[in-house]
Amino acid sequence: MKRKIIFILFLLAxxxxxxxxxKADGIRNGDLVFVGLPAEYEAEASSIDAAISAATGIENQxxxxxxxxxxxxxxxxxxxxxxxxxxxxxxxxxTFLEESRRIDGSxxxxxxxxxxxxxxxxxxxxxxxxxxxSYDFRFLPDNEEFYCSELIQxxxxxxxxxxxFESQPMNFLAPDGSMPPFWEQLFRQLEMEVPQGxxxxxxxxxxxxxxxxxxxxxxxxx
Numbered sequence: 001m002k003r004k005i006i007f008i009l010f011l012l013a014x015x016x017x018x019x020x021x022x023k024a025d026g027i028r029n030g031d032l033v034f035v036g037l038p039a040e041y042e043a044e045a046s047s048i049d050a051a052i053s054a055a056t057g058i059e060n061q062x063x064x065x066x067x068x069x070x071x072x073x074x075x076x077x078x079x080x081x082x083x084x085x086x087x088x089x090x091x092x093x094x095t096f097l098e099e100s101r102r103i104d105g106s107x108x109x110x111x112x113x114x115x116x117x118x119x120x121x122x123x124x125x126x127x128x129x130x131x132x133x134s135y136d137f138r139f140l141p142d143n144e145e146f147y148c149s150e151l152i153q154x155x156x157x158x159x160x161x162x163x164x165f166e167s168q169p170m171n172f173l174a175p176d177g178s179m180p181p182f183w184e185q186l187f188r189q190l191e192m193e194v195p196q197g198x199x200x201x202x203x204x205x206x207x208x209x210x211x212x213x214x215x216x217x218x219x220x221x222x
Contacts, residue, residue, distance in 0.1 A: 026215060026216075026217045027070055027072065027077065027112065027215070027217050028070075028072065028114065028120070029070070029071060029072040029120060029121055029124055030069065030070065030071075030115060030120025030121060030123050030124050031069075031070040031112055031113065031114050031115070031120070031215060032067055032068070032069060032070070032112070032113050032114075032115065032152065032212065033067070033068050033069075033070060033079070033110055033111070033112055034064050034066070034067050034110070034111040034112075034113065034203060034207045035064070035065060035066035035067070035068070035100060035108050035109070035110060035203075036062035036063055036064045036065065036108060036109040036110075036111060037049060037062065037063040037065060037108055037109070048065075048084060048182055049063075049065045051172075051180040051181075051182035051183050052065045052202065052203070052204075054174040054175070054180045062109050062111070063204070064111075064203045064204040064207050065108075065203060066081070066083075066100075066148050066203055067081070067148050067149050067152055067203040067206060067207070068080060068081030068096070068148065069081065069123070069124060069127050069151075069152065069155070070093075070112075071090065071124050071127075071128070076092065076093075077092070077093040078090055078091065078092055078093060079091055079092075079093055079095075079096040080124070080127045080128060080131070080151075081096075081148055081151065082133075082135055082136070082146040082147055082148045082150070082151040083135060083148070084135050084137070085135075086135075087132065087133055087134045087135045087145075087146075088127075088130045088131050088132065088133040088134075088135075088146055088151060089131055089132075090128060090131050111207065111214070112214075112215045112217050113207065113212040113213060113214055113215060114212065114213050114214075114215050115156055115164075115211055115212060116211050116212070116213055117158075117164070117211060118156060118157065118158060118159075118164060118211075120156070122157075123155045123156045123157070124155075126154075126155045126157075127151065127155045130146065130151065130154075130155070133145055133146055135147060136150060137186060137190065138190060138192065138195065139170060139195055139198075139200060140195060140198065141167070141198070141199055141200065148203060149165075149201040149202055149203045149205075149206045150200065150201060152165065152201075152206060153165045153167070153201050153206070156211075164209075164211050165201060165206055165209055165211065166201075167199035167200055167201055168199070168200070168201065168205060169197045169198070169199065169200075170195055170196065170197060170198050170199070170200040170202070171196065171197075171202075172194050172195075172196055173196070179194065
């Protein structure tokens with residue numbers, strides 16, 4: 001039933017949206033923004049960024065810890081994403097950039113990528129329909145909640161209504177096999193086992209998808 005409802009929303013979005021809007025700076029409706037930490041940056045050990053980086057990061061590369069959707073609305077840019085503090089929400093680009101600053105006041109790295117081969121306007125409409133949903137702290141599939149890359153996966157659908165971004169076994173362990181402090185504390189509070197190995201997605205893996213192409217734009221507030 002849930003898949004049928006999502007597919008109906010997807011078809012409706014295609015009817016509603018007739019063209020792909022684009023700003024003069026090259027950013028288009030439905031582009032994805034990946035937020036990363038420089039390879040040499042060390043996040044606070046107990047933070048979710050550190051936990052995601054330890055479990056999914058690639059050595060000596062930018063550590064991708066978050067992903068969000070760009071909406072082009074007339075002459076302004078908005079961000080749709082799923083965060084622990086907001087759940088699924090829509091906010092102005094300027095607000096997103098301000099809230100993305102690290103504790104030391106510096107900005108993370110932003111990588112803009114374009115999704116190929118599907119109606120990205122429809123993905124934006126579907127993402128907006130999920131605004132107000134809770135953040136998926138359990139990182140489980142099909143529970144009506146979303147973590148950041150899960151939102152992307154469930155919104156970018158092919159003509160059959162199926163996600164174009166595939167799931168893979170979830171990993172929460174650091175490279176040395178230890179469990180990062182953030183995950184230990186989180187799942188202890190939730191009174192559940194760490195969902196190691198269940199199907200899921202993460203922003204680092206998603207950023208490497210064959211359905212994405214890099215876009216060279218200055219990602220700054222309008």
